[in-house]
Amino acid sequence: MSFTRRTMITAAAFGAAFGLMAPAAQADTRAAWSGCATGEICVYQELNGGGKPCHWDGEDNDWENGNITCSWAGPNMHAKSIWNRGTGSVSAVKFYKFAYFNDFYACAAKGFKGNTGPDAGVHIQSHKWATSC
Numbered sequence: 001m002s003f004t005r006r007t008m009i010t011a012a013a014f015g016a017a018f019g020l021m022a023p024a025a026q027a028d029t030r031a032a033w034s035g036c037a038t039g040e041i042c043v044y045q046e047l048n049g050g051g052k053p054c055h056w057d058g059e060d061n062d063w064e065n066g067n068i069t070c071s072w073a074g075p076n077m078h079a080k081s082i083w084n085r086g087t088g089s090v091s092a093v094k095f096y097k098f099a100y101f102n103d104f105y106a107c108a109a110k111g112f113k114g115n116t117g118p119d120a121g122v123h124i125q126s127h128k129w130a131t132s133c
Contacts, residue, residue: 033113036083041093041108041127043079045072047115050081059128062099066126079124081115084108092133096126107133 033049036042037057045051054063054070063073073079084093091110097103105124106117109132 033083036085038085039087040085041129042083042085043070043073043124044081044083045077045079047080049083049113054079056127059126061101061126061128063125063127065099073123073125075123078122079116082108083113084110086110086129090129090131092130093127094130094133095124096128097122097124099125101126101128109133 033044035053036055040055040057042053042055044053052072054073056068060066060068063070079095082093084091086093087110092107094101094107095105097105105122107130
């Protein structure tokens with residue numbers, strides 16, 4: 001399981017990077033890592049699967065204005081944790097900073113469940129499934 005940003009980054013590096021992040025203004029009382037079904041990619045507002053999730057079972061070329069929108073994924077809100085519950089041969093997920101798969105940011109391998117990375121302040125706006133990272 002891995003989440004890569006052009007090069008492999010370990011889960012320990014993610015935790016270290018986020019240990020310095022300020023808490024969110026509003027806390028969500030959902031159980032950590034909730035709302036993610038088998039076969040979906042899920043992103044969360046807060047670290048460690050906290051906050052409101054957005055989830056997809058397919059690709060999305062625009063989280064803000066596409067067919068499936070993520071209500072909190074605006075320019076000032078960022079995905080802080082990810083759970084890839086993809087199945088089958090196309091189960092890695094590539095994330096992009098802009099709509100329509102522009103400016104590759106990172107890839108979450110099948111089974112990845114953890115915080116994003118040292119660049120958690122980067123806005124992610126689209127994703128697509130892939131055979132591997």
